[in-house]
Amino acid sequence: MNAVTALVSRADALISALRGRVPADRFVTDPDVVASYHHDQAEWAPFAPPLMVVRPKTADEAQAVVQQCALRRIPVVTRGAGTGLSGGANATEGSVVMSMEAMASIKRIDRLERIAVVEPGVVNDHLRAACAEVGLWYPPDPASAPWSTIGGNVATNAGGLCCVKYGVTKDYVLGVQIVTGTGELVRLGRETAKGVAGYDLAGLMVGSEGTLGIITEITVKLRPMQPPQRTVAGYFDSLVDAGRAVAAVAEAGLTPSALELIDRPCLEAVDAWKNMGISTEANVVLLGRTDTPGEVGDREAERMQRCFEDAGATWAATSTDEAEAEALFDARRLAYPAMERLGPVLTEDVCVPKRNVPEMLGRIEEIGRRHDIVIANIAHAGDGNLHPLLITQPGDNAARVRAQAAFDDIIDAALELGGTVTGEHGVGLLKMSGLAKELDPTVLAMHRAVKSALDPWGLLNPGKVF
Missing domain, CATH: 3.30.465.10 (Uridine Diphospho-n-acetylenolpyruvylglucosamine Reductase; domain 3)
Structure with a gap:
């Protein structure tokens, strides 16, 4: 029996064992459809063909699948919409990918x-x-x-x-x-x-x-419901100046309802895609918001604008045009998919203390120069969560190697500055080596002990995180 025949036989046996508990239409075995569930959006994270995909519609169906997989020691990889950026939802060889898309009530x-x-x-x-x-x-x-x-x-x-x-x-x-x-x-x-x-x-x-x-x-x-917001925009010549503005906002005791950074390469990519007409001559745009009601909110917006100006903004203003303000934030949300259209994007997700945002942004620029890699930048700057986007051209393997080296250097820089390897994207596959650097070996052992206690056979998303 060859490997393909063995996999088909194993899949058929699992489906047969679940007959009566999980309807047949929940299982996906067509190779072309299954291929669309192989991986999330993490560039270059490894994956392998799963045994099948199952799309349960109830908790009981999900339980039945896990029970039968446990009996057969078949790994189970859970998947949402596949928008992850760390490889956490990537299929492993011979696994069952459990997509939760049909449980949407x-x-x-x-x-x-x-x-x-x-x-x-x-x-x-x-x-x-x-x-x-x-x-x-x-x-x-x-x-x-x-x-x-x-x-x-x-x-x-x-x-x-x-x-x-x-x-x-x-x-x-x-x-x-x-x-x-x-x-x-x-x-x-x-x-x-x-x-x-x-x-x-x-x-x-x-x-x-x-x-x-x-x-x-x-x-x-x-x-x-969130109160109405005031938007403050600032243009900066450099990432470091914008980082100084972020630190200044924190030092002023302000807690913005949003404080986002987006650089010109990202804005230009959004414009090329959506024709929004918002590209400017600024190298970096910082977008701040406050939702504190009344005159107090007005004063907070004024203080935020002053922080921008004192940090070196070439232009700063509090928006009086809500549509214009929303367009700027829409551009921030669209930045990643817009950059992805230009070629493979390796996305970072480091987080550093707010006081170290200026230095971290400067190090990212230096790392890009050293490795000859284009790095565009978006960030949840207000809490120090930075998303450098490492851009390469399709098929350029040498650039891919340099980008991966730059990726590792950014992680090391974040850790040196008291930060963490992931603020919100997760460890998945891409940050496993970084996690090992960040956590003490004793702490890593504690994590593994919890994993062993709750998943004694190691069947749930194996090979990820640790």
Whole structure:
């Protein structure tokens, strides 16, 4: 029996064992369709053909699949929308890829308790829109919010534009339902505003990248609708000057509702794609927002603008045109897909203390020059989360090698400045060596002990993170 025949036989046996518990239309074995589930959007992260793809529609179906996979020691790789940038959802050889896209129900929005109960396949923007209809707000807003799903956001502890003031996904997850590595369906966490009964196992699932359990339901807390915002824009000649403005905003005691950085290569790429007409002669644009109501908010916007000017902005102003302000933030959200159209993009996700943002931006520029790699920059600058985009041309293998070396150097620089290898994209495959540098060996052993306890056969997303 050759390898292909053996895989087909194994897939058929699994489907047969699940007959009566999981409908046949949940399984995908057509090679062309399965190929679309091989990997996420992480450039150059390795992957291998899985055994099959399964798209459960209920938690019971997901549990049944894991139980049978556990019996046969078949790895299970969970996948959301595939928008990840670290290789965390990449298939491994002979695995079952469990796509949660069909579990996309918003089960309940409770206005009194200010919570929502959702399935993992719910798209972030869809949840935000449903909450807005009843006057509530789910703050985490990654740039991929129009496409990424809540399950994937939880798995990577996604952040976004407003996290500088309102926090990241972990700050909103109250409870989860999961399938464990041994096939048990359990609920973790709570729906109450308070709760300290036992360890925070629900919190443990946030950022676990599918290595500790398969999330089948999520309870998140909500906030009242965000107040109207004032937007402050500043143009800078250099990344370092823009970084100084970021540090100055923090030193002034301001907590902006957003503070985003985007450089001219990104703006030009967005314009070339969407014809938005927003490219400027500025090398770097810094976009700040405050949503503090009334005169206090007016004064905060004035102080933010002054921070920009004192740090060397060539131009700064508080916008009086809401449409213009939204266009600038739309450009920030579109920057990554716009750059991706130009060629392979290796995306960084380091985070450093705010005081070290200017130096880190300067080091990124120097690393780009040293390795002869074009590095464009976007950033959630207000909390020190930087996303250098390393650009290469298709088929240029020498540039690819240089880009990977630059990628490693950026990680090392972030760690030297007291930062972390990933702020919101996750470790996946691309940051495994960086994680080993960041964490003490004893701490790494603690992580592995947790993994072994919850997934004793090592079947959940194997070969990732550690």
